[in-house]
Amino acid sequence: MAVFVALGAFLMTLAGGWVAQRVTDRRHLVLGFAGGLMLGVVGLDLLPEAIDAAGRPVAGVPAALLLFVGGFLLAHLVERLLAVRQAAHGAGEERVPQVGLTAAAAMVGHSLMDGIALGAAFQVGAGMGAAVALAVITHDFADGFNTYTLTSLYGNNRRKAFFMLFADAIAPIVGAATTLVFTLPEELLGAYLGFFSGALLYLAAAEILPEAHHDHPARSTVLCTIGGVGFIWLVVGIAD
Template sequence: MAVFVALGAFLMTLAGGWTAQHVTDRRHLVLGLAGGLMLGVVGMDLLPEALAAAGTEVHGVPAALLLFVAGFLLAHGVERLLAARRSAHGADEHERTPEVGLTAAAAMVAHSAMDGVAIGAAFQIGEGMGVAVALAVIAHDFADGFNTFTLTTLYGNARRRAVAMLFADAVAPVVGAASTLLVTIPQPVLGGYLGLFGGALLYLAAAEILPEAHHRHTAGPTLLCTIGGAAFIWLVVGIAE
């Protein structure tokens, strides 16, 4: 049952990626929307789930928040190291690095796999719980597909790579749900991963996606798209609750 329901997430992810591909003439609006979606996913979905799953404290601070900060710094450090390497080889330090886009997209795929695990684990508790979690995952997987394609192409990767990462992101929830038929991931481990991933995603939204969205474009419409993206995630989370 869990695997069958996860097919809905597969289709919704592809729908999000298809949408991102067909609005290239309004790229700055796409990026503004993606930034808002990412901000909403981090603040209203990933962090609350991470804190609930990994609630233990380390020296007075929840472990999930420590990993959130670590994820932010890790993303920043990786980008700076890649930029320094490009600079050492005579390339522009601020030129987009394809590896960053692929790494970010791979993190989205891993997150989608965890979504599938969440669906499978919920169905182990009960069918009602499984359906509720599945609806929440399916609703926000549109944003996941949208962001996966956008992140991959933003950093200069070819369209075929972006499509490949999008397909991997779509398949991941199905694989994650199927894996729960064999193993169960401890909640603290799952919570820690969500915190780490949330920090990295926030860095990409704040330091890369949104600055690029406002580069050489009127701020008003792009800002509205960003607010709309965050509000959409708020709506999805509210309905899921």
């Protein structure tokens, strides 16, 4: 059942990527909406789940929040190292394609974990599985949208962007299929979600949103960002 439901996530991911690549003439609005989606996914979906699942606090701080900070710092470090490397080869301030591919690969990993969570939920019961299925399928539209946007934003060609989009779409099916063999411990899943949230927030705050306002500091871009957050809030509310 979980693998069948994951096919819906596959289609929604592709739909999100298709929308992202079709509205290139309104790139600033696309980036503004993508930034809002990423902010909403982190603050309203991933991080609350991570805090609940990651286990005991470490020195008085929830383990998920420590990993959240670690993910943020690692994303910053990786981007700076790649940027310095490219500058040393005379690339100046150009975008670093590897950053986009790394970010998209993280999205693929997240979608894989979505599939695992979906399979684990159906192992608990049909009701739990249905609730998780609704959340996964609806927010995979945002995953597809962000995967294509992140890959192309950093200068990767459309072929690579579509490849990463397809990998992101197939990942929930693969993840759901793995639960036929084993079950992921809840604390490990929570730790991953915390770490991934930090990396995703860095990309939204330091890259996506500044780029959205660089050439078009318009009110409509801000409204798209708010709309992205609102969309994730709606998805989370429906899932609950």
